[in-house]
Amino acid sequence: MTDPLLICAPMRIEARAIRQGLRNSSQVVHTGSDPKTPVVLRTGYGTARAADRAEELKATSFGQIAIMGVGAGLTADLSPGDLVVGTEAGLVTCASAPLLAGELRRAGLPARTGRITTVDHLVRRSERASLAADGTLLAEYKVHYADGSKASIPVAFGLDVRDWFDRDQGMPVTRGRVAWTGLDQVAVGNNCSIRLYLGVWENPHPEKTVAELDFVRSDDKICGPFCLAITAEQ
Numbered sequence: 001m002t003d004p005l006l007i008c009a010p011m012r013i014e015a016r017a018i019r020q021g022l023r024n025s026s027q028v029v030h031t032g033s034d035p036k037t038p039v040v041l042r043t044g045y046g047t048a049r050a051a052d053r054a055e056e057l058k059a060t061s062f063g064q065i066a067i068m069g070v071g072a073g074l075t076a077d078l079s080p081g082d083l084v085v086g087t088e089a090g091l092v093t094c095a096s097a098p099l100l101a102g103e104l105r106r107a108g109l110p111a112r113t114g115r116i117t118t119v120d121h122l123v124r125r126s127e128r129a130s131l132a133a134d135g136t137l138l139a140e141y142k143v144h145y146a147d148g149s150k151a152s153i154p155v156a157f158g159l160d161v162r163d164w165f166d167r168d169q170g171m172p173v174t175r176g177r178v179a180w181t182g183l184d185q186v187a188v189g190n191n192c193s194i195r196l197y198l199g200v201w202e203n204p205h206p207e208k209t210v211a212e213l214d215f216v217r218s219d220d221k222i223c224g225p226f227c228l229a230i231t232a233e234q
Helices: 014-023 045-056 096-105 125-132 185-190
Strands: 003-008 039-042 063-069 083-089 113-114 138-144 151-155 179-182 192-196 212-216
Touching: 003 014, 014 039, 083 096, 096 113
Parallel strands: 003 039, 003 063, 083 113
Antiparallel strands: 138 151, 138 212, 179 192
């Protein structure tokens, strides 16, 4: 017997729409008797509820998992009704996203691939440009090993850091965290604060000896990323 497809939806209205769509496509919503029909699970809105559900799902048997819901478009080329198959969602990547989007287009649906950004509040118009930039590579840590090999650790906007000036009212990042906030004359004049971020990463090759470490700004980026301090532990 094949374990069912598990479809997770954050909000009740989204889960209800998915169940209705399955009924309209001659699929029967899973009731526990037929393991081949899809299971629709409402996970709850927000990262805390999603994390709780993810922990519960560790003890659940399912074949594949899909996360479906309604989101706001961050770019002008998206229209209501467009389907976006996520290539990235936070720290998770989906290499098969183009294949799935292609199958949806062959079924006559307006599907495309793109990065999915998660927030914990309703997005205002002023936030959309910042969210659309999430994932942009700003800098890299270049790790040089004693044996001549190298490795790169990316620093990305929205994942590790955001702007020096807190004009986005504390919009979170997914990998780093704010380590310090303060004020200067420019910040006071713009009714905001300034901030520094803390990022933690693991040596990709802990068995090798690190000879040098460089912090390199990415090309063609109108920004000035900097590393204030760095520590290491075994």
